Amino acid sequence: MATQIPIPQAPTTAILDETLEPAGPGLWLEVLHGWVTTVDHKRLGLMYIGYALLFLVIAGFEALMMRVQLAIPNNTFVSPQTFNRLFTMHGTTMVFFVGMPILFGFGNYLIPLMIGARDMAFPRLNAFSFWISAFGGLLLYFSFLGGDGLYGAGTAPDVGWFAYAPLTAKAFSPGHSTDYWTLSILLSGIGSVGVALNIVATTICMRCPGMKLTRMPLLVWLYFVDACMVLVVVSPLTAAQIMLMLDRYLGSHFFDTQAGGSAVLWMHFFWIFGHPEVYVLVLPAFAFANEIIPVFSRKAIFGYPAMVAATVAIGFISLSVWAHHMFTVGLGAGANTFFTLATMIIAVPTGIKIFNWLATLWGGKIHFTAAMMFAVGFLFQFLIAGLTGIMLSAAPFDWQLGNSYFVVAHFHYVLVGAILFMIFSAFYYWYPKMTGRMLNETLGKWHFWIFLIGFHLTFDFMHIPGLMGMPRRVYTYEADRGWAIWNMIVSSGAIFQAIGTLLFVYNLVWSYFKGPVAGPDPWDAWTLEWATSSPPAVYNFAVVPSVQSRRPLWDLKHPEDPDSNYEM
Amino acid sequence: MSEVPASPAFIPHMPRDTGDTWKLPSRGTVGITCLIMAEASLFIIFVVAYVFYLGKSLTGPAPRDVLELPVFTTICLLSSSLTVHFAVEMLHKGSRRLCSLWLAATVLLGTIFLAGTAHEWYHLIVHDHLTIRTNLFGTTFYSLVGLHATHVAIGLFMLSLALLFSLRGQLTHEHSEKLKVLSFYWHFVDAVWVIVFLVVYVFGR
Numbered sequence: 085m086a087t088q089i090p091i092p093q094a095p096t097t098a099i100l101d102e103t104l105e106p107a108g109p110g111l112w113l114e115v116l117h118g119w120v121t122t123v124d125h126k127r128l129g130l131m132y133i134g135y136a137l138l139f140l141v142i143a144g145f146e147a148l149m150m151r152v153q154l155a156i157p158n159n160t161f162v163s164p165q166t167f168n169r170l171f172t173m174h175g176t177t178m179v180f181f182v183g184m185p186i187l188f189g190f191g192n193y194l195i196p197l198m199i200g201a202r203d204m205a206f207p208r209l210n211a212f213s214f215w216i217s218a219f220g221g222l223l224l225y226f227s228f229l230g231g232d233g234l235y236g237a238g239t240a241p242d243v244g245w246f247a248y249a250p251l252t253a254k255a256f257s258p259g260h261s262t263d264y265w266t267l268s269i270l271l272s273g274i275g276s277v278g279v280a281l282n283i284v285a286t287t288i289c290m291r292c293p294g295m296k297l298t299r300m301p302l303l304v305w306l307y308f309v310d311a312c313m314v315l316v317v318v319s320p321l322t323a324a325q326i327m328l329m330l331d332r333y334l335g336s337h338f339f340d341t342q343a344g345g346s347a348v349l350w351m352h353f354f355w356i357f358g359h360p361e362v363y364v365l366v367l368p369a370f371a372f373a374n375e376i377i378p379v380f381s382r383k384a385i386f387g388y389p390a391m392v393a394a395t396v397a398i399g400f401i402s403l404s405v406w407a408h409h410m411f412t413v414g415l416g417a418g419a420n421t422f423f424t425l426a427t428m429i430i431a432v433p434t435g436i437k438i439f440n441w442l443a444t445l446w447g448g449k450i451h452f453t454a455a456m457m458f459a460v461g462f463l464f465q466f467l468i469a470g471l472t473g474i475m476l477s478a479a480p481f482d483w484q485l486g487n488s489y490f491v492v493a494h495f496h497y498v499l500v501g502a503i504l505f506m507i508f509s510a511f512y513y514w515y516p517k518m519t520g521r522m523l524n525e526t527l528g529k530w531h532f533w534i535f536l537i538g539f540h541l542t543f544d545f546m547h548i549p550g551l552m553g554m555p556r557r558v559y560t561y562e563a564d565r566g567w568a569i570w571n572m573i574v575s576s577g578a579i580f581q582a583i584g585t586l587l588f589v590y591n592l593v594w595s596y597f598k599g600p601v602a603g604p605d606p607w608d609a610w611t612l613e614w615a616t617s618s619p620p621a622v623y624n625f626a627v628v629p630s631v632q633s634r635r636p637l638w639d640l641k642h643p644e645d646p647d648s649n650y651e652m
Numbered sequence: 653m654s655e656v657p658a659s660p661a662f663i664p665h666m667p668r669d670t671g672d673t674w675k676l677p678s679r680g681t682v683g684i685t686c687l688i689m690a691e692a693s694l695f696i697i698f699v700v701a702y703v704f705y706l707g708k709s710l711t712g713p714a715p716r717d718v719l720e721l722p723v724f725t726t727i728c729l730l731s732s733s734l735t736v737h738f739a740v741e742m743l744h745k746g747s748r749r750l751c752s753l754w755l756a757a758t759v760l761l762g763t764i765f766l767a768g769t770a771h772e773w774y775h776l777i778v779h780d781h782l783t784i785r786t787n788l789f790g791t792t793f794y795s796l797v798g799l800h801a802t803h804v805a806i807g808l809f810m811l812s813l814a815l816l817f818s819l820r821g822q823l824t825h826e827h828s829e830k831l832k833v834l835s836f837y838w839h840f841v842d843a844v845w846v847i848v849f850l851v852v853y854v855f856g857r
Binding site: 205206277280281282284285288289290291293294312315316317318319320322323324326327330334335336337338343344345346349353356612615616625626627628629630631632636637639640 | 663687689698701784785787791795799
């Protein structure tokens with residue numbers, strides 16, 4: 085519980101004026117009305133995060149059901165049809181309604197605070213983006229009720245999260261479940277483009293005096309690159325979904341092979357979105373690491389310009405790697421070579437990042453708080469995830485293991501081992517800013533170790549049945565394949581992860597009421613969000629800040645040795 | 653470490669010597685640029701689908717059998733880029749009546765373009781029996797041209813609103829920035845038509 089960081093007793097000042105807050109809790113209806121009609125970036129950020137956590141629990145529960153089904157051979161816990169729906173809903177939910185909103189939530193909350201702004205550039209667009217995404221998520225889950233189409237076939241989408249043609253054609257997906265899937269992704273896409281536009285405009289137009297691009301916190305830089313990527317990669321998916329709707333409702337032939345249409349074209353359009361999407365999800369995780377690792381190493385980040393350059397490089401290269409998802413289609417030697425090389429090249433800027441984080445840790449006075457432990461876990465696990473990624477980028481290797489559990493293990497290593505670990509880390513780091521109270525450190529460390537054990541039990545051992553030839557998306561398997569023991573270990577790890585997550589949720593709730601009061605700057609950090617009260621007032625800053633270096637709070641705390649002396 | 657200046661609070665704040673020189677781009681321009689990036693990437697996918705399926709239809713009619721160069725409507729749409737530019741200029745200079753005039757001209761030209769598309773589609777559907785279901789050409793043609801026409805319609809709606817405000821005298825000099833943002837969207841729609849015209853009517857025919 086006790087943090088290892090001495091909490092500086094900041095003098096509270098008159099500008100942290102609480103009188104603008106409504107006195108007393110007010111009627112529930114008024115509180116609700118306040119949240120529903122808000123255009124404040126902090127409230128919208130929290131709503132994004134809360135909504136993502138809700139879906140995280142739902143989609144996590146779907147994963148648990150699948151692991152129960154696969155724990156032993158010839159299991160009949162769920163039917164094959166239900167299993168198809170489970171993996172479709174799990175994947176779609178996790179990518180579009182957990183990953184995207186939680187990252188946009190943190191971005192929404194932090195970017196204006198970090199650049200010393202009052203709000204995002206377009207607050208009402210911000211609210212619109214949130215509600216349209218939220219409606220998309222509801223629509224996806226409404227399919228359980230409304231997806232029961234004319235033929236009574238299907239209650240939820242069961243076409244997989246990448247929904248290859250012609251599985252989505254009217255003939256193979258009767259009823260409306262696929263339509264709900266398409267519409268929910270269309271809406272989520274509109275919301276994502278809205279947020280991305282907002283982030284770019286905020287970063288360019290709303291910085292406080294002195295906050296040059298070269299002085300922006302790296303988190304803001306990475307979100308900026310991330311948002312630029314969202315602008316160009318989400319639209320192809322939107323276009324493909326429009327085509328699919330035209331096919332299903334107006335009888336056009338985009339993906340109709342009977343009329344000369346191409347199923348491979350859908351794959352291209354989907355993965356032109358789908359692979360950059362992985363980087364859209366991982367860049368914010370890098371962004372969190374860029375803020376958290378330096379603060380708990382008590383050193384400035386190593387290689388700031390290299391970090392920015394590597395991020396921009398990742399953004400560009402990630403646009404030219406999509407077909408490594410399609411090696412098994414048979415693209416021909418030229419395309420295979422190009423996409424293999426492009427995929428391998430992306431390891432270079434990513435490696436630069438890892439070395440920079442290590443160099444930041446090197447010689448630092450490391451504080452192993454819960455946030456830092458998750459960040460260190462991220463470093464190791466992201467490295468391993470990247471290495472299996474390079475294995476799969478070699479086309480001949482991919483021919484052997486495409487669509488096997490090896491692939492599933494690889495991308496879960498990225499999504500859980502890297503991204504989810506950094507999201508947990510971000511919670512421990514910024515929860516005090518968002519709520520004014522510290523998360524419980526002891527519970528946090530229990531959370532870390534239990535989740536770490538569960539993660540490695542599940543996703544380390546998941547590689548092995550993949551190497552032995554177990555394909556993904558099978559609802560069960562024969563006992564004589566030799567996969568049973570590995571699947572049992574994988575499933576048992578899922579239980580540890582569920583317990584760890586429950587501890588985390590309990591910690592979130594308990595600390596909100598009982599946690600120690602955080603004060604404005606509990607970590608003795610250096611970026612502007614820690615310059616205002618916790619939680620920040622509606623107006624963020626009573627005076628417009630102005631900055632002279634990358635670490636304005638360091639300058640403030642150490643006037644004898646400010647960073648601005650070392651700026652080029 | 654706890655040696656923290658007491659005032660003003662924790663917020664790093666210098667006397668505003670840089671305040672006057674600190675200029676950042678306008679939100680509207682950056683925002684519409686982002687929207688144009690996203691829209692451009694949407695159109696690219698539809699253009700790619702059109703090119704990919706060129707000549708792959710299993711049945712007729714083919715583009716060269718039924719399409720005619722829409723020269724007049726193209727001239728109308730492209731010149732509407734000029735008129736909307738003049739409207740912005742006039743508003744910027746404070747000449748509100750001329751702004752209304754140029755806006756009206758823009759709306760008129762855009763409407764002629766849409767009417768031209770409607771006429772073309774009517775002819776294709778009724779006389780040439782080409783619908784979105786007929787073949788791959790119909791599928792890609794109607795979706796690409798239709799997506800563009802939808803954007804023209806949205807632009808026309810917004811320009812008509814601006815014209816309405818302008819006629820009622822509510823559009824003033826301070827709105828010139830906003831009208832400029834709208835004009836960027838309209839220029840983009842025109843630029844897309846250049847691509848569509850070249851791909852569908854010139855090279856694809």
